[in-house]
Amino acid sequence: MEQPTAQPSRGLVLIVEDERAIADVQRLYLTRAGFGVHVETTGEGGLERIRSLRPVAVILDVGLPGIDGVEVCRRLRAQDDWTPIIFVTARDEEVDMLLGLELGGDDYMTKPFSPRELVTRLKTVLRRTAGVPRSGVLRVGSVALDPDNRSISVDGTAVELTAKEFDVLAYLMASPGRVFSREQLLSAVWGQASYTAGRTVDVHIAQLRSKLGEGSPIRTMRGVGYFVDGGRP
Known part of the structure; x- marks a missing residue:
């Protein structure tokens, strides 16, 4: 934790x-x-x-x-x-x-x-x-995220995330297809406006991809930022 x-x-x-x-x-x-x-x-x-x-x-x-x-x-x-x-x-x-x-x-x-x-x-x-509903499961591909009990599953199997990993994934999944820069993610999830802390975001994205495995819907737009691929089957 x-x-x-x-x-x-x-x-x-x-x-x-x-x-x-x-x-x-x-x-x-x-x-x-x-x-x-x-x-x-x-x-x-x-x-x-x-x-x-x-x-x-x-x-x-x-x-x-x-x-x-x-x-x-x-x-x-x-x-x-x-x-x-x-x-x-x-x-x-x-x-x-x-x-x-x-x-x-x-x-x-x-x-x-x-x-x-x-x-x-x-x-x-x-x-x-508040624009993101606090009830109702968010689903992108094989990933299901429940904001109410802060749980994640991939193909029905529970995945353990840290609090910040969950917050990053929830923020991305709430707007599938939308690309967020590192600065925007730092602002939304960490409450920071630093342009020198982008590595923090990269580390959390890498950890999320590792934990979600092949079911990870997180994509990188080179030179811009990260997004969740809402079109993933």
Whole structure:
């Protein structure tokens, strides 16, 4: 069984906030709650990181320099990206905030606010917007994965996985055919935004392939990342 570590396990949250003091407080409380955190200070940087890191949620300031928070949301939703967004607004930005919610924002908070409340709101939004069902067995080829009791079988034979191996496989099997980069898997499973820890993903993929044997549906797209072959008979 995999030993507990100090690494976050709730996934990566992206904070897009140009006031460093506010971002630091948000980072502190989110980290304590078990989330990984990455901070960007501009709308342009936020858009880039949302696309590359695939965070579980975004804490998005409305009053950003350059591309503001509402425009960031608009561009994401226009691309059919429904990453949960919590807007952070100043009191004189109410109109922009309302527009942001109409565009597909999931919640908003007005400055100043309690960072504890931010954590609570985030957890509520994640429960409400969870896209992967927590019941029902996922099947790809000969592999069956039950998210409720965290069990795996290949051709009906149980396979023992570590907690992180299970999480990686579950994430891939939830979107068969979709290719995920190492950075996206690190973000989703480990809650990290490091570009230097890709070897961690490679090791877990290698271990999964070894344990699943010939029934493994995990494929590599060279130079891009990993995916589950949903067309495997």
